[in-house]
Amino acid sequence: MTNHSRQIDRYLSGEMNSEEVTSFELELKLNAQLSRELSLSVEIDQMIVEDEDVLDFRKQLQAIHQKKAPSLNRTIKLREIGRRSYHIAAGIAALIMISGLLYLLIPKDYSNERLFSMYYSTEKVLNVSRSADNQLVEALFKYQQREFADASRLFEAILREDEANIVIRFYSGIAYIETQNYSEAIAAFKKILEGEENLYTEHAGWFLGLTYLRIDETDKALELFRGIMNDGDNYYSRQAEDITFKLTKRN
Amino acid sequence: MNKMHYSDETILEGIRLRRKAVLEYVYDECYPLIRNLIVKNNGEDEDVQDVFQDAMVIVFGKLKRDGLVLECSFKTYLYSVCHHLWLQKLERRKKFDKAFKNIAQTTELSEDELIEIYEQEDEKLRLYQKHFLSLASDCQEILKLSLKKLSIGELQIAMGYKTEKYTKVKKFRCKEELKRRIMNDSDYQLLI
Numbered sequence: 443m444t445n446h447s448r449q450i451d452r453y454l455s456g457e458m459n460s461e462e463v464t465s466f467e468l469e470l471k472l473n474a475q476l477s478r479e480l481s482l483s484v485e486i487d488q489m490i491v492e493d494e495d496v497l498d499f500r501k502q503l504q505a506i507h508q509k510k511a512p513s514l515n516r517t518i519k520l521r522e523i524g525r526r527s528y529h530i531a532a533g534i535a536a537l538i539m540i541s542g543l544l545y546l547l548i549p550k551d552y553s554n555e556r557l558f559s560m561y562y563s564t565e566k567v568l569n570v571s572r573s574a575d576n577q578l579v580e581a582l583f584k585y586q587q588r589e590f591a592d593a594s595r596l597f598e599a600i601l602r603e604d605e606a607n608i609v610i611r612f613y614s615g616i617a618y619i620e621t622q623n624y625s626e627a628i629a630a631f632k633k634i635l636e637g638e639e640n641l642y643t644e645h646a647g648w649f650l651g652l653t654y655l656r657i658d659e660t661d662k663a664l665e666l667f668r669g670i671m672n673d674g675d676n677y678y679s680r681q682a683e684d685i686t687f688k689l690t691k692r693n
Numbered sequence: 694m695n696k697m698h699y700s701d702e703t704i705l706e707g708i709r710l711r712r713k714a715v716l717e718y719v720y721d722e723c724y725p726l727i728r729n730l731i732v733k734n735n736g737e738d739e740d741v742q743d744v745f746q747d748a749m750v751i752v753f754g755k756l757k758r759d760g761l762v763l764e765c766s767f768k769t770y771l772y773s774v775c776h777h778l779w780l781q782k783l784e785r786r787k788k789f790d791k792a793f794k795n796i797a798q799t800t801e802l803s804e805d806e807l808i809e810i811y812e813q814e815d816e817k818l819r820l821y822q823k824h825f826l827s828l829a830s831d832c833q834e835i836l837k838l839s840l841k842k843l844s845i846g847e848l849q850i851a852m853g854y855k856t857e858k859y860t861k862v863k864k865f866r867c868k869e870e871l872k873r874r875i876m877n878d879s880d881y882q883l884l885i
Binding site for chain 2: 604
């Protein structure tokens with residue numbers, strides 16, 4: 443997210459009052475970066491409105507490509523592995539859910555480690571765009587093959603070149619958890635949370651809480667879970683409510 | 694079983710009407726040729742997919758707007774469009790190889806067609822389309838619907854979200870993610 447994103451969004455949505463509009467339009471004349479970002483936003487909107495049939499046509503071509511050429515390039519293979527992993531992960535997630543229900547039916551004490559295992563699932567958060575360079579593809583390969591130490595090293599290399607890459611920062615956080623390098627995982631998730639809101643903010647908050655739980659920093663974990671629980675729009679609000687309930691009941 | 698063969702007229706009509714069987718046929722017949730052209734000239738598989746798709750979109754757009762009269766076979770025509778598209782990308786990426794330009798040009802494209810291939814604004818548009826389609830489907834949907842003049846409440850109902858606040862945040866994040874993907878694309882950096 444850029445510094446101007448909110449301003450541009452409010453301007454294009456007609457949410458600014460007349461004074462704000464005047465001030466924004468004055469800044470537009472002076473700030474080339476802002477002007478470029480506004481143009482990009484407007485051009486994207488125009489494309490979505492005017493090219494609906496082209497977008498549908500492209501979508502159709504993509505489907506044909508995926509169906510017809512699974513062996514044409516590595517990226518497609520990667521996606522297929524991803525899909526297979528997804529099915530496996532979905533099966534595992536179902537088992538975790540069933541065992542989670544059994545846990546709920548049988549009163550017991552929840553250790554931090556047990557709670558972490560119950561709630562730690564990356565199934566729904568891993569989603570990366572196709573425009574990846576070779577290093578990224580290799581890193582994701584390692585990740586999908588559960589070679590997390592190698593994946594971590596490659597993620598670190600990518601981040602040295604592209605510090606602002608939130609997606610990779612998030613992946614690296616998960617890889618650190620998997621290699622039990624919790625302090626680095628915490629640093630990665632915190633870095634995402636320090637930036638402005640993005641698609642990974644909610645995920646980073648949730649996994650930061652789980653990481654704190656894993657290293658027995660329960661107070662910090664609880665604080666995060668309470669915040670998530672109280673944000674009704676948060677993707678993890680229900681899970682945060684559950685885990686907060688279990689933790690407070692136990693304590 | 695004999696393999697189906699479509700005439701060029703049927704192919705053009707099939708593309709215009711987005712007939713799946715025809716599109717699959719074009720893919721079978723032409724993709725290997727285009728792959729060969731690009732991979733042998735500094736390209737990667739992802740480039741092949743992009744160039745092939747962009748060329749098909751150019752053909753589709755032309756058919757929808759003004760129609761298309763071929764002066765060569767469809768395969769030759771598509772090859773020529775892909776050749777120019779790849780040449781343009783190589784030039785932008787400074788990977789231009791003189792030998793590539795000298796690859797036999799099997800057909801001359803009209804001025805209109807060349808403008809569409811080389812016009813910077815059109816290239817930007819193709820890039821936006823590609824990244825838009827790389828978003829999660831709910832993001833694509835909310836961005837589409839949000840431009841149909843729906844109120845935030847109507848948008849919330851259409852998307853099945855719990856609250857207006859969440860709908861607003863989601864829409865904003867999807868747009869930001871799209872902008873981020875576009876701005877991080879090295880080809881975009883060369884276009885602005």
